[in-house]
Amino acid sequence: MHYWTDPQYSKRLLSITKSRHFKHLLDIEEEFLFKAFYTTSYLTGMRCGEMLALNWTDLDKFRREINVYKSLSFNKGEYKITTPKTKNSIRRISVNPKLISLLDQWKEKQRKLFEQLNIQYSENIYIFQYKDLPPSKDVFSRRIKKICERGSIKPIRLHDLRHSHVALLIHQKEDYATIKERLGHASIKTTIDVYGHLFPNKQRVMADRLDDLL
Numbered sequence: 001m002h003y004w005t006d007p008q009y010s011k012r013l014l015s016i017t018k019s020r021h022f023k024h025l026l027d028i029e030e031e032f033l034f035k036a037f038y039t040t041s042y043l044t045g046m047r048c049g050e051m052l053a054l055n056w057t058d059l060d061k062f063r064r065e066i067n068v069y070k071s072l073s074f075n076k077g078e079y080k081i082t083t084p085k086t087k088n089s090i091r092r093i094s095v096n097p098k099l100i101s102l103l104d105q106w107k108e109k110q111r112k113l114f115e116q117l118n119i120q121y122s123e124n125i126y127i128f129q130y131k132d133l134p135p136s137k138d139v140f141s142r143r144i145k146k147i148c149e150r151g152s153i154k155p156i157r158l159h160d161l162r163h164s165h166v167a168l169l170i171h172q173k174e175d176y177a178t179i180k181e182r183l184g185h186a187s188i189k190t191t192i193d194v195y196g197h198l199f200p201n202k203q204r205v206m207a208d209r210l211d212d213l214l
Contacts, residue, residue, distance in 0.1 A: 025151040034143050036106040037128050038161060043099050045165035045183050048137050048158050049073055050089075053081055054127040056107065061100055065092045068184065072126075074136045089184035103127065166195045 026035035040051060049071035058067045069090045070081050084090055110130065114121045119132055126134040141158055148155045162183075169179050180191040 025147050031143075031147075032106060032109055033128065033130055034140065034147070036102055037140055038144065039102055040099060041158065041161040042165055042168075044093050044095060045162045045169075046093065047071070047162065047184075048140070050084070050184075052126065052128060052134060052137065056123045056125060056127055059100075059103065059127065060092075063092075064095055064097065064100060066095055067092055072134060074138075079134055079136070084184065086184070086186045088181075088186045091181060091184050093182060163195070167198050170195075170198050 026038065037051065040046070041048070044051075044066065046066070046068065050068050053070040053072035054066065054068075058069075059065075060067065069083070071084055071089075073080055073082065106127075110125070111121050113130060114125070117131065128135060137158065144158060145155050166179060166183070169182070176188050176191060179195075180188045183191060185191045185194075
């Protein structure tokens with residue numbers, strides 16, 4: 001079987017292509033915060049609440065890792081920090097150098113923004129904070145829709161970026177266990193149940209190999 005006839009391959013490629021198209025729409029300087037947030041989501045597969053809860057102290061640039069051990073949520077206008085649902089969600093995610101560089105750029109812009117707003121700055125500031133309080137999920141959900149409209153592409157949900165990250169890892173032939181650990185799933189079964197439609201159809205590949213015996 002050729003890759004272009006594999007429906008799973010087509011689904012992965014469509015998801016990756018759509019996310020890359022979206023990423024190219026993020027070159028407006030005033031949207032640098034959103035570029036940093038959405039790029040981090042796409043390249044790490046983190047859940048939105050996990051990303052919102054990140055402080056700068058959670059980014060280990062020496063090890064090139066993000067320490068994930070909490071989640072931020074809003075309820076009736078108040079934000080709350082909680083521990084992840086399962087112990088497997090507590091993890092360290094390896095990140096690529098270009099993402100670290102992008103976050104460094106945002107950090108400098110964030111520092112200047114806080115100076116203008118007369119807000120005390122420290123390493124305990126939330127990575128994606130841009131005012132006196134951390135942002136809510138709605139801020140990024142609303143903006144992602146506007147950006148998609150600007151580029152005339154089908155709207156992407158925040159969770160779709162996590163989905164695209166999985167498609168990217170599968171496309172790079174990463175194994176089940178690595179993907180499961182990166183996503184913070186409790187078991188490989190969860191990973192396969194949720195994203196199994198993106199994995200290659202190995203039975204079909206096996207059947208095609210049988211032709212070599214005839």
